[in-house]
Amino acid sequence: MKAVETISDIRKIVNKAGKAGKKIGFVPTMGALHDGHISLIKKSVKDGNFTVVSIFVNPTQFGPNEDLQKYPRPLKADLKICKENKVDVVFIPTPEEMYGSGGLTWVNVEKLSQPLDGRFRPRHFRGVATVCAKLFNIVCPDTAYFGQKDAQQAAIIKRMVADLNFPLKITVCPTVRESTGLALSSRNRYLSADEKKDAVSIYNLLMKARALIKAGLSNPKTIIAEMRKIISNSNSLTGIDYISIVDLQTLEDVRRIKGKVLIAIAARFGSTRLIDNLIVDSGKH
Amino acid sequence: MKAVETISDIRKIVNKAGKAGKKIGFVPTMGALHDGHISLIKKSVKDGNFTVVSIFVNPTQFGPNEDLQKYPRPLKADLKICKENKVDVVFIPTPEEMYGSGGLTWVNVEKLSQPLDGRFRPRHFRGVATVCAKLFNIVCPDTAYFGQKDAQQAAIIKRMVADLNFPLKITVCPTVRESTGLALSSRNRYLSADEKKDAVSIYNLLMKARALIKAGLSNPKTIIAEMRKIISNSNSLTGIDYISIVDLQTLEDVRRIKGKVLIAIAARFGSTRLIDNLIVDSGKH
Numbered sequence: 001m002k003a004v005e006t007i008s009d010i011r012k013i014v015n016k017a018g019k020a021g022k023k024i025g026f027v028p029t030m031g032a033l034h035d036g037h038i039s040l041i042k043k044s045v046k047d048g049n050f051t052v053v054s055i056f057v058n059p060t061q062f063g064p065n066e067d068l069q070k071y072p073r074p075l076k077a078d079l080k081i082c083k084e085n086k087v088d089v090v091f092i093p094t095p096e097e098m099y100g101s102g103g104l105t106w107v108n109v110e111k112l113s114q115p116l117d118g119r120f121r122p123r124h125f126r127g128v129a130t131v132c133a134k135l136f137n138i139v140c141p142d143t144a145y146f147g148q149k150d151a152q153q154a155a156i157i158k159r160m161v162a163d164l165n166f167p168l169k170i171t172v173c174p175t176v177r178e179s180t181g182l183a184l185s186s187r188n189r190y191l192s193a194d195e196k197k198d199a200v201s202i203y204n205l206l207m208k209a210r211a212l213i214k215a216g217l218s219n220p221k222t223i224i225a226e227m228r229k230i231i232s233n234s235n236s237l238t239g240i241d242y243i244s245i246v247d248l249q250t251l252e253d254v255r256r257i258k259g260k261v262l263i264a265i266a267a268r269f270g271s272t273r274l275i276d277n278l279i280v281d282s283g284k285h
Numbered sequence: 286m287k288a289v290e291t292i293s294d295i296r297k298i299v300n301k302a303g304k305a306g307k308k309i310g311f312v313p314t315m316g317a318l319h320d321g322h323i324s325l326i327k328k329s330v331k332d333g334n335f336t337v338v339s340i341f342v343n344p345t346q347f348g349p350n351e352d353l354q355k356y357p358r359p360l361k362a363d364l365k366i367c368k369e370n371k372v373d374v375v376f377i378p379t380p381e382e383m384y385g386s387g388g389l390t391w392v393n394v395e396k397l398s399q400p401l402d403g404r405f406r407p408r409h410f411r412g413v414a415t416v417c418a419k420l421f422n423i424v425c426p427d428t429a430y431f432g433q434k435d436a437q438q439a440a441i442i443k444r445m446v447a448d449l450n451f452p453l454k455i456t457v458c459p460t461v462r463e464s465t466g467l468a469l470s471s472r473n474r475y476l477s478a479d480e481k482k483d484a485v486s487i488y489n490l491l492m493k494a495r496a497l498i499k500a501g502l503s504n505p506k507t508i509i510a511e512m513r514k515i516i517s518n519s520n521s522l523t524g525i526d527y528i529s530i531v532d533l534q535t536l537e538d539v540r541r542i543k544g545k546v547l548i549a550i551a552a553r554f555g556s557t558r559l560i561d562n563l564i565v566d567s568g569k570h
Contacts, residue, residue, distance in 0.1 A: 007450065104396050105414070105448035110389045129390070130449075133418075137450040163390035164415070165292065165422040 001083045003090040007138050010052070010091045014139055017050040017088070025049025026141030026168075028132060030057045032072040032186035033081045036176040040145040041085045043173050052139050053082050054091040056098065061127030072189055091139065098134065107133045109156045109163070115251050116152050116264050117275065120241045128153055129160050136161075141168050149175040149183050151262055151277040155251060175276070177203065183276045190272040198234035199269045205230040206278040209245070209263050213280050218257045220245040231267060241266035241273070248279065258284040286368045288375040292423050295337070295376045299424055302335040302373070310334025311426030311453075313417060315342045317357040317471035318366045321461040325430040326370045328458050337424050338367050339376040341383065346412030357474055376424065383419065392418045394441045394448070400536050401437050401549050402560065405526045413438055414445050421446075426453050434460040434468050436547055436562040440536060460561070462488065468561045480554040483519035487550055490515040491563040494530070494548050498565050503542045505530040516552060526551035526558070533564065543569040 004010050014024055025044030029037050037053075044051040055078055062068035075092070082090050106126050112118075113125035136144065146154045154172045161170055176184045181203030182196065191199060205227040212223050224243050231237060243265045247254055254261055264277040289295050299309055310329030314322050322338075329336040340363055347353035360377070367375050391411050397403075398410035421429065431439045439457045446455055461469045466488030467481065476484060490512040497508050509528050516522060528550045532539055539546055549562040 011452070100447075103448040105392065105394045105445045107449070108391050108393065110391065112389060134448075134450045137452055140452065160390045162385075163388035163419075164392070165419045167296070167422055167425065 001079075001087055001089065003079060003092060005092050005094065006097060007093065010089065010138060011140075013089050014050075014052065018140070022050040023048065023143070024139065024141040025051045026135070026139045026144040027051065027053045027087075028135050028144065028146075029053060029055055030071065030186065031055040031078045032074060032189070033078045034176075034184045034186060034188075036147050036149060036184040038081065038085055039176050040147060040173050041082070041087055043171065044143070044145050045086045047143065047171075049143065050088050051086070052089050052091060052141065053087050054093070054135055054139070056091075056093055056131070056135075058098075058127060058131040059095055060099070060130060061124050063121055063124065066121070067187075067190075070190075072186060098131070103130070106130050107160060107164070109160050112152070112156045112159055112251055115246065115253070116242060116244060117266060118152070120266065125153070125156050129156055132157055133160065133164070133166075136166050136168060143169045143171055145171050145173060147175060148172050148279075149185065149276070151264060151279075152251060155249075181207070183274075185274060187272055187274065191269060192236075195236040195269040195272065198236045199274055201231050201234045201237075202265055202267060202274060202276045205243075206263055206265070206276060210278060210280045213257055213261070213282050218282070218284060220254055220257060223257075227265075231265075234269070236269045237267060238270060239268040241268070257282045286364075286372055286375065288364060288377055290377050290379065291382060292378065295374065295423060296425075298374050299335075299337060303425070307335040308333065308428070309424065309426040310336045311420070311424045311429040312336065312338045312372075313420050313429065313431075314338060314340055315356065315471065316340040316363045317359060317474070318363045319461075319469045319471060319473075321432050321434060321469040323366065323370055324461050325432060325458050326367070326372055328456065329428070329430055330371045332428065332456075334428065335373050336371065337374050337376060337426065338372050339378075339420055339424070341376075341378055341416070341420075343383075343412060343416040344380055345384070345415060346409050348406055348409065351406070352472075352475075355475075357471060383416070388415070391415050392445060392449070394445050397437070397441045397444055397536055400531065400538070401527060401529060402551060403437070405551065410438070410441050414441055417442055418445065418449070418451075421451050421453060428454045428456055430456050430458060432460060433457050433564075434470065434561070436549060436564075437536060440534075466492070468559075470559060472557055472559065475557040476554060477521075480521040480557065483521045484554045484559055486516050486519045486522075487552060487559060487561045490528075491548055491550070491561060495563060495565045498542055498546070498567050503567070503569060505539055505542060508542075512550075516550075519554070521554045522552060523555060524553040526553070542567045 027040045107129040180200045260281045266275045312325045392414040443455045465485045545566045551560045
């Protein structure tokens with residue numbers, strides 16, 4: 001496995017693989033790799049790709065009061081994980097390599113970037129879309145792999161790829177969870193033991209919402225009220241940014257549940273902000 | 286020469302040429318081809334490229350009160366010109382093919398899109414950058430050719446390509462002029478005979494400015510005042526949007542002329558808005 005830091009180096013390696021007839025699979029990450037990332041890597045390898053992982057803690061997707069500085073950067077462990085999982089090349093650019101003297105160009109996916117996390121992290125998705133556009137142009141993958149855990153991110157990137165005609169396919173893989181149900185996240189390592197126990201309530205309330213929908217409830221307000229009751233029992237809960245039931249395509253709140261809906265939540269335990277979501281098929285038309 | 290209307294068709298053709306080891310040269314146009322466009326095509330052919338011309342009157346770069354509807358679309362003549370000049374394939378998508386059910390994604394090049402034409406055409410360069418990003422992703426050229434006549438557009442596209450790491454080179458070719466000095470533009474065909482005669486004053490005042498700078502004047506205000514005197518003698522002049530002397534990189538007004546500067550002008554003759562520019566090396570440091 002190779003690990004390179006420059007755009008010209010990764011381009012050379014990927015071009016060579018492409019010319020040798022290989023398909024390029026790309027897993028963009030911010031590092032601090034866990035079983036969720038590994039599932040994307042495994043999927044790319046299983047798909048027969050020459051697999052590229054990028055590790056880049058992208059400053060432009062962090063807000064001024066967010067955790068850019070303290071975001072975990074366990075590079076040695078990350079490289080070990082990549083090697084064990086048959087990654088072909090890891091791209092680890094510096095912020096200077098990616099943004100040089102400061103980019104003026106932004107990619108913005110309107111509407112989809114506004115609701116849910118967009119309300120609480122105003123420029124987050126502009127940073128995500130822009131860095132993904134850059135990485136797609138650098139790595140030129142045939143397929144890029146994203147996790148369903150970041151549902152809004154996945155929807156935005158899919159839309160950007162369609163709207164800007166990027167010549168690649170986006171594959172979204174299922175959320176990976178601990179046995180307790182807690183969705184894996186690099187930010188889970190911020191949690192104390194008690195906070196982590198409490199954070200499982202996120203999964204429990206998603207399951208509760210699922211059960212209510214399957215039982216025939218179609219008013220989102222009723223379901224969300226039930227969910228708020230459950231989560232409010234968590235001792236270390238310090239805030240709920242949103243609990244929303246939204247349309248899969250537009251990410252807008254639904255008035256009445258029909259077809260498939262996305263249940264999305266963002267909540268804080270101690271000083272750690274967690275997000276999770278579930279797609280539920282109501283069976284209603 | 287082939288002419289295709291769908292994204293999948295042009296992709297197939299370009300992929301095949303690329304696999305045969307050919308370099309792809311791309312000339313994006315809105316049609317109504319003139320000797321300026323032809324100089325770009327000839328440059329691409331001379332560079333040894335498999336040459337792709339797109340003809341697409343891009344609605345997203347026109348303002349609500351601009352000339353989208355009346356913009357000339359002489360497709361038959363355009364195709365003849367392409368064929369005569371050894372274009373390999375012409376891509377003529379419909380607006381539906383390019384924008385489908387309505388794109389949500391915009392590429393914006395901040396700062397460079399604000400001054401000059403940006404002040405008078407607020408969303409123009411956002412439309413230009415976005416459609417070029419789309420076309421670059423569709424055609425995947427090695428080199429794309431733009432005219433210096435649209436200096437701000439060229440600066441913005443170069444910046445977008447650098448900022449978003451598009452794997453291609455931008456070549457900017459000199460402005461082509463009539464023997465009178467009038468810069469070629471598809472919009473010149475809107476001009477009456479008298480307006481066309483008057484519009485030559487744009488070139489004359491650029492030449493005057495050049496002479497003043499070469500003579501050692503370094504205060505832009507003095508030079509611009511002289512330029513305004515010359516152009517105001519034109520009978521059919523109906524407005525001057527701007528006469529500016531700006532930095533080549535930032536496109537911001539310079540306070541004192543040194544090194545190379547861009548002299549840029551936008552003025553209206555009758556109901557037709559024309560732009561022109563000149564790069565002048567002051568020789569000062």
